[in-house]
Amino acid sequence: MALKSKDLLGLKDLSVEEIEYILSNAKTMKLILKSKNKKTPHLQGKSIITLFYENSTRTRLSFELAAKYMSSSAANVSASGSSVSKGESLIDTGKTIDMMGADVIILRHPMSGAPHLLAKNSNASIINAGDGMNEHPTQALLDMLTIIEKKGSLKDLKIAIIGDIYHSRVARSNIWGMTKLGAKVCVAAPTTLMPPEMEKTGVKVFNTVQEALLDADVVMGLRIQNERQKKGLLPGVREYARFFGLDEKRLKMAKEDALILHPGPVNRGVELTTSVVENEKSLINEQVTNGVAVRMALLYLLTRRDINENTY
Secondary structure, eight states, rough: OOOSSSSSSSSTTOOOHHHHHHHHHHHHHHHHHHHSSOSSSSSTTTEEEEEEOOOOHHHEEEEEHHHHTTOOOEEEEEGGGGGGGGTHHHHHHHHHHHHTTTTTEEEEEESSSHHHHHHHHHHHHHEEEEEEEEEOHHHHHHHHHHHHHHHSSOOOOOEEESSSSTHHHHHHHHHHHHHHOOOOOEEEEEEGGTTTTTGTTTTTTEESSSHHHHOOSEEEEEEOOOOGSSSOOOHHHHHHHHOOOOOOHHHHHSOOOEEEOSOOOOOOOTTOOOOHHHHBOOHHHHHHHHHHHHHHHHHHHHHTOOOTTBBB
């Protein structure tokens, strides 16, 4: 089994077999992560660069730790502290890093399609760490791993995704990945935060959180992205919390053993109440651990790929 591309740009174009292959490797990496000695030689002699044009805590740090746990040389480039602030283009920045011998460049960028552009202009493998309103594939992979660990499979599970669907690259990647693995995904959001023609992605769309939550096996809250709320799409966070916020009462509509997920960071009292965040069925902290395991697996698989022979 081998990944078809030198890059991981999104889940929309990955096959079921590729997704399952990544998740299988992530399970193995988690065993290493949980061991007393996390240092392995998997990436010895490899160079991993994180190139972030947007702020991040979980994604960037988990990639950096994944690289260091496997003995690679890792470095971070932030837009504010680089020649980007002087006007250097993404392609030129990428080529500069590429020519320094980078094996993998992990890119987060506010422009949708930026990782695809860089992938076409780089010999290094490009991993999409979130591009605009497009995708966030590694977040979806860790979400799926978290669910599979508890439920055994995604097949026929009802997964309710609640929140700012319109701006959420996490939602898009999860929809592509989860539906491919057989889940029944439904989404709920205020009308102004629901993209048009969402049904064409294979999900069920609801206008009320109650309908989406009914008999759900998994409930995922999404962050209200205040930094993207430029057009008055919400009257305010209080109104959102009143009608779409997840609290203990609303969660009773889901199945008794329903899992609770959130990609983080959580706006407590808005998307989820504190009691829901700290509920025994909440897997938010486990998602963080699985994020490192998934990114370890991806770095290993991409750096073991021989581009010329298409083999590992």
